[in-house]
Amino acid sequence: MKKFALPLAIVVAGVLTISVLVVAKPKPVPQPAPEAPANVQVNVVEIRPDTLQLAVTAQGTVTPRREISLVAQVSGQVVSVEDHFVDGGFFAADERLIQIDDRDYQAALLAASSRLAAAEQRLAEEEGLSRQARREWRDLGDDSANDLFMRKPQLAAAKANLAAAKADLEVAQLNLERTRISVPYPGRLKETQVDLGQYVSAGTTLATAYDSSVVEVRLPLTEQQAALIDLPFARSTAANQRPEVTVIGTVAGHTQRWQGKLVRTDAYVDRDTRMYYAVVEVPEPFAQQVPLLPGLFVEALIEGRALNNVVKLPRAALYKRDKLLSLNDDNAIVETPVNVLQKSEEYVWVQGDFVAGTQVTLEKQSLTPVGMIVDPQRPLPAEQNAEPAQLADTAAAVTAAEE
Missing domain, CATH: 2.40.30.170 (Efflux pump adaptor protein, beta barrel domain)
Incomplete structure (x- = not known):
């Protein structure tokens, strides 16, 4: 009897426990049918296209x-240097900076003048002899005189000699002028490379000026x-x-x-x-x-040029770099491609085929796919078009960056 008493007691205890659980089980309470899920709420801004100038x-x-190197065109000793011929010195147009010794070039000018006078004299003599030869040959009544008798070669040589003498005089005058170093426009000396008393030859760099x-x-x-x-x-x-x-x-x-x-x-x-x-x-x-x-x-x-249909929006409105998520008449999400003109840290300026008053979402773009109906919240005033031109906005952004 002892062998069967313990198992029997265990079975009786289990049955009693199950009975208590079944009797004490709570009865189901009927619940009301679930309501339809609420639409996602998103902040939006109304767009107002305008004509703006966007600064770049x-x-x-x-x-x-202009920046040039002053190079000596003649040789000689630097005999005069102006006070402003220093690094950073200012000068006026055609103002003398350096004077090179010009005595040799003055002598060359006198010699060229002398050769010119001699050439003019020789030409005058040949012209006289040529006229005399023509008269003599005319008196003989013969028209077959040769060029040598009529002194045509001698006259041509005298004219050529005169032209060469004039050219020599011009070169002598030019070399004399080249001893005076100047610049044909007002400027500033960037670097000087010679000084008083120095001998320079043709081709020597004297200074750099701009x-x-x-x-x-x-x-x-x-x-x-x-x-x-x-x-x-x-x-x-x-x-x-x-x-x-x-x-x-x-x-x-x-x-x-x-x-x-x-x-x-x-x-x-x-x-x-x-x-x-x-x-x-x-x-x-x-x-x-x-x-x-x-x-x-x-x-x-x-300064930028005037552009039509431009909208200024908070930068958060931009979606996938060149798109906006806007709402149609049913508050359903619509994806709109735009041309991004300019960006700053806070704003973006876009151009596109916009309708004034269209609402653009400013948040939760990744949670609101195209076609989803949303609940627009707290429409913001269109601050983006408060200013007639964009120069002031960009200037403010530049000033903030500097600070």
Whole structure:
């Protein structure tokens, strides 16, 4: 009996436990039918197309428009040097910089003048003898006189001698003028290489000088940047049609600005980089309060041309680099391709076939595929078109970058 008592007790306990669980089981409570899922809420902005001018920024180095090496054309000792003939010295157009000893060239000029007078005398004598020979032969009544008797070769030689004497005089005068070293435009001396008392020969480099009346900046432009500017490709482009350019640089720790014009482009597109190169000229760089020095690395803000159907949007609106996600009348997502004109850290300027008032999403683009119906939230005012021109926006971005 003991052998069967323990298993029986275990079976009875299990049956009792199962009975308790079955009796105590909670009864199901009916639940209401689930509601339809809510639409995704996204922030949007309304677009308002406008006609804008987008400025283009580029960087380059300031260079002189003209830079030459002053080379001696005659030999001699440097007998006079002006005070401004120093590195960095300014000079006016045709102002004397160096004087080479000219005594030998003055003597050569006198000798050439003497030879010219002798040649003129010889020509006058030959002309007289030629006239006399013609009279004598006419008196003989014979028309078959030879050229030698009529002194034609002698007369031709006298004329040639006179022409050579005149040429020698001109060369002597030119050599004398070449002892006075000057430059035909106002400029500044970059480097001097001779000084008072030094002997120079023809071909010796005396100094390097550049034109101080105008400097230029050569700017590389991409295809996208070139499309925003009226580049002066044509030779007949009028001066008033050339884009204005603001040149921005740092001098002695302070940001300075200078005004110039985009005057021309290089004759070719760089075949390695496919870049356009535009040249900006800044007149009178040293006449301003802070000079625009050659060699300075600067940033240029180029005035853009007027573009139609341009919209300024927060940068978050851009999707897959060149698309926008907009809403149709049913608030369904529609993908719209655009032409991206320009970007900044906060905004993007795009061009396309837009309808005013269309809503563009600013977030959750990866969660809202094309065709999904969304719930637009907090429409933002169209701040992107508050300014009539884009120059101020780009200038502000450049200033922020400088700071």
